[in-house]
Amino acid sequence: MSCQLAAGNILYENPLLRWVYDIAGTVAPCWAAYLAAGLAFMLLLVNGVLIGTAILTWAERRILARFANRIGPNRWGPFGLLQPLADLIKLLTKESLTPRSADRIVFNLAPILMLMPALLVVAVVPFARNIALADLSIGVLYVLAISSLTILAIFMAGWASQNRFALFGAARGVAVLISYEVPVVLSLLGVVMLAGSMSLNDIVAAQAVPFFLVQPLAFFVFFTGVSAELNRTPFDVAEGESEIVAGYHTEYSGIKFAIMQAAEFGGTITASAVIVSLFLAGWAGPLAGYLGWLWFLLKLGAVLFVFIWVRATFPRLRTDQIMAFSWKFLLSLALINLVATALEVYFLRGDSRTLTTVDLWVMAGINLALAAVAIGAFGRLNRAQVQRVRPPLPVLAPAGAPAGKAV
Amino acid sequence: MLLVDITFWGLSVVAIGAALGVVLVRDLFRAALLLVVVFLAVAGFFVLLSAQFLAVVQVLIYAGAIAILLVFAVMLTKDVPHGNLPNRLQVPAAMVAALLLAVLVAVAAATQWQPVPLAQQEQVAVVQTGSAGLANLLVSDYALAFEAVSVLLLGAAIGALALLRGRPEQAP
Amino acid sequence: MTLQAMLIVAAILFCIGLYGALARRNVIAVFMSIEIMFNSVNLTLVALGRYVAPHALAADIESALTGQVFAVFIIAVAAAEVALGLGIVFALYRNTESVDLTEAAQMRR
Numbered sequence: 001m002s003c004q005l006a007a008g009n010i011l012y013e014n015p016l017l018r019w020v021y022d023i024a025g026t027v028a029p030c031w032a033a034y035l036a037a038g039l040a041f042m043l044l045l046v047n048g049v050l051i052g053t054a055i056l057t058w059a060e061r062r063i064l065a066r067f068a069n070r071i072g073p074n075r076w077g078p079f080g081l082l083q084p085l086a087d088l089i090k091l092l093t094k095e096s097l098t099p100r101s102a103d104r105i106v107f108n109l110a111p112i113l114m115l116m117p118a119l120l121v122v123a124v125v126p127f128a129r130n131i132a133l134a135d136l137s138i139g140v141l142y143v144l145a146i147s148s149l150t151i152l153a154i155f156m157a158g159w160a161s162q163n164r165f166a167l168f169g170a171a172r173g174v175a176v177l178i179s180y181e182v183p184v185v186l187s188l189l190g191v192v193m194l195a196g197s198m199s200l201n202d203i204v205a206a207q208a209v210p211f212f213l214v215q216p217l218a219f220f221v222f223f224t225g226v227s228a229e230l231n232r233t234p235f236d237v238a239e240g241e242s243e244i245v246a247g248y249h250t251e252y253s254g255i256k257f258a259i260m261q262a263a264e265f266g267g268t269i270t271a272s273a274v275i276v277s278l279f280l281a282g283w284a285g286p287l288a289g290y291l292g293w294l295w296f297l298l299k300l301g302a303v304l305f306v307f308i309w310v311r312a313t314f315p316r317l318r319t320d321q322i323m324a325f326s327w328k329f330l331l332s333l334a335l336i337n338l339v340a341t342a343l344e345v346y347f348l349r350g351d352s353r354t355l356t357t358v359d360l361w362v363m364a365g366i367n368l369a370l371a372a373v374a375i376g377a378f379g380r381l382n383r384a385q386v387q388r389v390r391p392p393l394p395v396l397a398p399a400g401a402p403a404g405k406a407v
Numbered sequence: 408m409l410l411v412d413i414t415f416w417g418l419s420v421v422a423i424g425a426a427l428g429v430v431l432v433r434d435l436f437r438a439a440l441l442l443v444v445v446f447l448a449v450a451g452f453f454v455l456l457s458a459q460f461l462a463v464v465q466v467l468i469y470a471g472a473i474a475i476l477l478v479f480a481v482m483l484t485k486d487v488p489h490g491n492l493p494n495r496l497q498v499p500a501a502m503v504a505a506l507l508l509a510v511l512v513a514v515a516a517a518t519q520w521q522p523v524p525l526a527q528q529e530q531v532a533v534v535q536t537g538s539a540g541l542a543n544l545l546v547s548d549y550a551l552a553f554e555a556v557s558v559l560l561l562g563a564a565i566g567a568l569a570l571l572r573g574r575p576e577q578a579p
Numbered sequence: 580m581t582l583q584a585m586l587i588v589a590a591i592l593f594c595i596g597l598y599g600a601l602a603r604r605n606v607i608a609v610f611m612s613i614e615i616m617f618n619s620v621n622l623t624l625v626a627l628g629r630y631v632a633p634h635a636l637a638a639d640i641e642s643a644l645t646g647q648v649f650a651v652f653i654i655a656v657a658a659a660e661v662a663l664g665l666g667i668v669f670a671l672y673r674n675t676e677s678v679d680l681t682e683a684a685q686m687r688r
Contacts, residue, residue, distance in 0.1 A: 031410065103488075106440065138538055141463045148471030152443060155478055159436060174475060181471075198538070419588045426592050426615050430599030435608065442611045445592070449618045456585070456629045458647050461621075461654075468654055473614065473661045480607050480665050483678050492604045494681055500601035504594040511590035515583050522582075523632040523643075531643045535629065540644050541651070548641075549648055556655045563659035570666035 014130050017041055041133050045122050053265040054084035060265075060308050067312035088258065096254030103160040110157035111252065111259040113149070118266035120146045125273045126201045128283045128292030139200040140188055143274055144181075147229070150267070151177045154248050157260075161251040169247025172237045172319055177229055179326040184225035186334035187218040190341035191278055194355065194363075200274075204282035209360040212279040216364075216371040217337035219279045221330050223306075226271045228322065231264065232307060234314035235322055272303040329382050336374050340367065415455055422448035435490035439478045446470045460538040582630040589626065592619035606668050606678045610661075617657045621650040 017037045024033035058073065058081060065072030073080035098107055124139040126132040136142050151174050158170020192198055194214060195206035203211075212219040228235035239247030249260050276282055276299045283292030317325065344366065348359045355363075425444035432438045446469040453462035484490035523531050534540045545553050592615055599612025628646020672678055 103434075103436070106437065136459065137536070138460055138463050141460070141467065145463045145467035145471060148467055151471065151475050152440075152478070155475070156440065159478075174479070178472075178475065415584070419584075422588065423591055423595070426595040429611050429615060430595055430603065430608070435605060438608060438611060442614065445615055445618065449622055452585070452588075452622055453625060456625050458625050458629070458650070461625060461647055461650055464651070464654060465618075465621075468658055469614070469618070473658065476661055476665055477607060477611060477614075480610070480668055480678075483668070483672050484605060484607065485677070490605055491608045493602050494604045497602045500598050503601065504598035507597060508590055508594040511593070512587050515586040515590065520582055520631050522630060527632075527640070530640055534640055534643050535647065540641050541647055544641055544644055544648050545651070549652075552652060556652055559659050560655060563662045567662045567666040570663070570670050 014041075014132065014135075016131055017133075038133070042123075045133060046119050049119055049122055049266050049269055050262065052269045053262050054088070056265045056269060056304060057084050057087065057261070059304070060311075063305065063308045064312050067309075091258040092255055094254040096256055097251070099162060099251050101162040102251065103162070106156050106160035107251075108256070110153050110160060111256045111263065113153035113156065114263040115259055115266065116153075117146045117149050118263055118270045121270045122273060124200050125270075125277055126204055126282055127296050129289060130201070131293075132201060135199055135201045138198050140192055140198040140203070140278075143200075144185055144188070147267075147271075148177075148181060150229070150263075153263075157252070158248040161248070163251050165244040165246075166248050166250045168244045169239055169250070172244075173231065173239075173248060175319070176231075176235060176237065176322055176326075179323055180225040180228045180330070183221050183326060183330035183334040184229065186331070186338055187215075187221040187225065188278070190215050190218045190337050193341055193345055194360075200277045200282075204277055204284060207281035207284060208357040209364055210279065210281040210284075213364040214360050214367060215279070215337065215341065216368050217333050217374060218341075219275075220371065220375070221334045221337070222279070223275065225326070225330060226275070227307060227310060228326070230267050230271060232268065233311040234317055236316060237319050237322060268304065268307055269300070272300050272307065275303050276300050324382065329378055332378055333374055336370070337367075340370055411455060414451070418448050418451045418455070422452070433491050434488045435481050435484050436478070436487050438491050439474065439481050442477065443470050443474045446474060457532055457535045459536055460541055582626060585626040585630075586623060589619040589622040592616075592622070604679055604681055606671065606680050609680065610664060610668070614657070614661075617653060621653055624649045624653070 020040050021033050021037040024036040028036065061083070062072040062080070073083040076082040076086055098104060121143050123133040124136050124142055126135065154173045154177070155170045158166045158168075158173070161167070191203060191211055194211065195203040197203060197206070231239060237243075237247075239249065244250075249257060252260055273296075276296060280299045280303070282299075283296045285291065285295035288295065341363075344363050345355065348362065349355050422445055425441045425448065428441040429438045429445065432441065446465060450462040450465040450470070453459070453465055481487060481490070596612045596615035596619065599615065600609050603609050603612060624646040626646075628643065628649075633642045633645060668678060675682055
């Protein structure tokens, strides 16, 4: 018994999936082989992201330590590489508390829901030529839609904890996520316009010139917006330790806390994978037919390193600064980029209706200049404004002095 | 075909159960979460009906945006765990709904629907799964409606801002 | 999965939403019921577009998308409706300090 895949089938183009399908097809009915191929690949992806998460926790601690002139975890395994395992065992054996007044079902559901988007988004990311679980024709939209579900999980965690700090953290997190959704979506429109498709596979194929050169503004907006949506450090008001204990995961401990951390780091990995596909030409590189996965992983590592670098460099922003940054700065940049890209595509592609590599280089030149001017100008404008609306600094009254009279 | 049928019935049970939960559960926050389940189930139906683009838009706009706004608004309720109370119209409302349901089901079952001819089914499926056809229609045949909707959205945004702007006398 | 089954599921959802919109006290619960009704209408439109042939199908294959186009517009209008509706809910809350519809008996303060 052998099963044949139709040419238009979602599994057809993918050599890995077809290989599993053909092997399973010899021993099982066709629908079971179909399921087996899909499930095997899903297992690979999910475990890949989770193992990547473990490695990232270690790498982040080591690299942050280097930035701070420390050594970082180096006890267990070579270079401390087994540290995540130790952390995991510690978290698994800890007591998993649930507050008495918490909404038990929602409280326990929230970490799981938080992890899901990170695992679902990788389904459309092409790791090498044609190797993606599902090459959706609406891939970019799918990524945006699925990642917008994190908002709900954060709010569920904050609400169900019945803890004031958790609710504050959740409310802040939701405000940040909603605000940054707008520029992030707008910045991707330029990329979609250039590629003429929303499928991540097509977008990678369209990058004769990597899009971070052709769309520098979009790259900047997307990178910044995504690190805000992931609650990475310059934007981590939702869990700002020095202000609101730990934000929405104040009440979480043990395995649930571990899942939340996995969701956060897994989200970073997924977002980096999306950035690599959209802006850094994905698996493209010398010998891409054989070494596509290697290029992909190298670029992924580079993006993750920049994420960690940013975390080590910038101090946390205030909530109102974060809002202003999104609405006054990133949104304007995204709109400028959108209009500029639309005009450039319209005038450059001419009658042939396609963009050549030369066109892309021309666009890269124009857009890099535009990006420098726009970021500089809007940065100046906003700095002036932020300084004007700076709230009065809190004044500590010296002991004994009447309140409010201190200088 | 079997897989499609199983998915369909599963989704139906989930959607109807969650919708019943939205109107019957006392805890308003859980009702809002069940509403998200309804939205996601409807997105699943869209995938089954080969409307991929709509399915994703459904998740992005309903589950990602509208549900969040509703969940925020839930916090206005005084006693959220018992916030979803019925009013006095419960019995008449149930009767009206049941009556309407009977009529709708009768119509759906009795009408002679004209199916897509076999020769064109393949073509129709291709057109419906892709998003290019939809995009073309939106900026050609339905361009006027498209513009009207964008003006409506702008108006709604301005209107919501005007409604929510703090009154001058309340400012500190 | 047949057209009739799909339509009946949508009809059930619509009627649940209708019941909720009529019989709930909390304005946000009413809102959520209305959203269920919107969704069921979208479902009906897309199902009809998928299974039923419009008259123009032979001449214009894109007319098979009419149902989807309508659903897109309904989603857009629903987004506008939620923005304005919640604005009104907040205004109501400011005036009456409550979101109970049975207490909102007058439109001014």
